Amino acid sequence: MPExxxxxxxxxxxxNFVLQKQIEDIYVHYDKIVEGDTAQFIETLKGQVIHxxxxxxxxxxFKLDNDAFISHLRMEGKYSIETPEVPLQKHQHLTFQFxxxxxxxxxxxxxxxxxxxxxxxxxxxxxxxxxxxxxxxDAILEEVYPKIHKSSxxxxxxxxxxxxxxxxxNIYANEICFTMGINPYTPGKKLSKKRxxxxxxxxxxxxxxxxKQGGTTIHSFDxxxxxxxxxxxxxxxxxxxxxxxxxxxxKEMINGRGTYYCKKCQRRKT
DNA sequence: ACGTCCTCCTGTTCGC
DNA sequence: TGCGAACAGGAGGACG
Numbered sequence: 311m312p313e314x315x316x317x318x319x320x321x322x323x324x325x326n327f328v329l330q331k332q333i334e335d336i337y338v339h340y341d342k343i344v345e346g347d348t349a350q351f352i353e354t355l356k357g358q359v360i361h362x363x364x365x366x367x368x369x370x371x372f373k374l375d376n377d378a379f380i381s382h383l384r385m386e387g388k389y390s391i392e393t394p395e396v397p398l399q400k401h402q403h404l405t406f407q408f409x410x411x412x413x414x415x416x417x418x419x420x421x422x423x424x425x426x427x428x429x430x431x432x433x434x435x436x437x438x439x440x441x442x443x444x445x446x447x448d449a450i451l452e453e454v455y456p457k458i459h460k461s462s463x464x465x466x467x468x469x470x471x472x473x474x475x476x477x478x479x480n481i482y483a484n485e486i487c488f489t490m491g492i493n494p495y496t497p498g499k500k501l502s503k504k505r506x507x508x509x510x511x512x513x514x515x516x517x518x519x520x521x522k523q524g525g526t527t528i529h530s531f532d533x534x535x536x537x538x539x540x541x542x543x544x545x546x547x548x549x550x551x552x553x554x555x556x557x558x559x560x561k562e563m564i565n566g567r568g569t570y571y572c573k574k575c576q577r578r579k580t
Numbered sequence: 581a582c583g584t585c586c587t588c589c590t591g592t593t594c595g596c
Numbered sequence: 597t598g599c600g601a602a603c604a605g606g607a608g609g610a611c612g
Contacts, residue, residue, distance in 0.1 A: 311605070342588090368606080384606055385589090401590090420589045422606070438607080463583080472607080480605065566585090567605065 312383045314368060314445065314477030315520035320389065321365045324414075327391045331408040332359045333374075340403035343418065345426040354427055355379065367442045367476030371433065378430040380439070381416070387423030390415050442476040446513035449475060455506045458498040465501065466494035467565045469513075478513065481547045482520070484570045486513050488546040492578045494569050500580050546570045 312320065336352045338344055344351045358374035365371065370381040381387070390402075392413045398405070399417065404425065406414040416425070433439055443457075444450070457474045458465070468474055469483040478486070487494045489512045490505075501509070523543075546552070549559045552572040561570050 382606080385604075418589090419591070420604090422589060424607095461582090470606085568603090 311385050311479055311481065312368065312387070313479035313482050314517050315482075315523075317365055317368050317370060317383065317477075318521050319524050320383070321363050321370055324370075324389055325363050327412075328360050328406075328408075328414055329362070330359060331410060331412070333357065333406055334409045335407040337405040337407065338403070339398065339405070340421060343403040343416065343421065343423065343425060345424045351379070351425070351427050366434070366439050367445065367472055368479070369439060369442075371428075371439075373430060376430065377427060378433055379425055379427050380433065381425045382423055384418075384420075384422035384424070386420050387416065387418040390417060441473050443472065443474045445477050446475055446510050446517060449510050451503065451507050451510065454510065455503050458501055458506055458509075459503075461498040463498055464494060464564050465492060465496045465498055466567070466569055468498045470565075470567065475513065477517065480567050481544070482513070482516060483567075484547040485516050485545055487571060488576060489516060490578070491576055492580075493576050494564055494571050496579045502580065505580060546572065 333355050334357075336355060338348050338352065341348050354377050355374060358377065360372055360374055362373040363370055364373065368382060370383075372379050372381065392415055393411065394407070394413060398415075401419045401421075402415045402417045403421065404416040408414070416423070428439075429436065443454070454474065458468055461468055466483055466487055469478050469486060470480065472478075484494070486509065490509060546559055547570050549570060551557070552559055552575055555572065555574045557572060557574050559570050559572055561568055563569065
């Protein structure tokens, strides 16, 4: 499940392969992978050159001559660089054919990911990107603290809310709670301003560290067709034994999401 | 305005 | 053994 660090790794890797390439054609093999009018998506982008790839939270933003499109990988989306001779794989739903003969293909087993045409000038202020909060590293305490403090929802749930902080998914939400020694059920309003400040520091550090390591490999994370290159050291997510106290890691559902924590090391309720 | 629940998807794991 | 149910989960939408 790509989160901010994994998407950032994809962005950096992809830039090495597709920048300055001109789109000759686009083949959509599963219509719903494109949000909105598929024919318009194809006709608009055809002939344009990819000049840059940006990222906001977990969204990739491909910038071309006159237009842009966003791509969200959701759970299992991945890109690969191929040539036309390679047979289309079962779950490859979209192909960008470049003028130089190479292809960029989008693969998504569960078909949850989406690509969407956006206005290159105004996309940041239009849905869905406009509702994203800041990434932890850019967050201003005075803006984030009130959003957490007014809520009685579990801090684990609030960490997953992209309008409060962008880029954190289930894996890193669990890791952040562990590092803070906080019980994931703790209501947001129980956290002091000082504690939220600490949360921003911890979240930034964990995400930065994961980016440095090239993203987390849980399933089969592909940046360019290569799998299993990176494996971040996870402290608590999907773990059985606490690395600190060696007690059993508990798994429970919070708001429908698998939540891993150590009852001994995460006793704080503030 | 906010919280809760459902939906989208397929592959894997689990229980009877 | 085999098969259906449960699970995995990010985000958008319906609903109260």
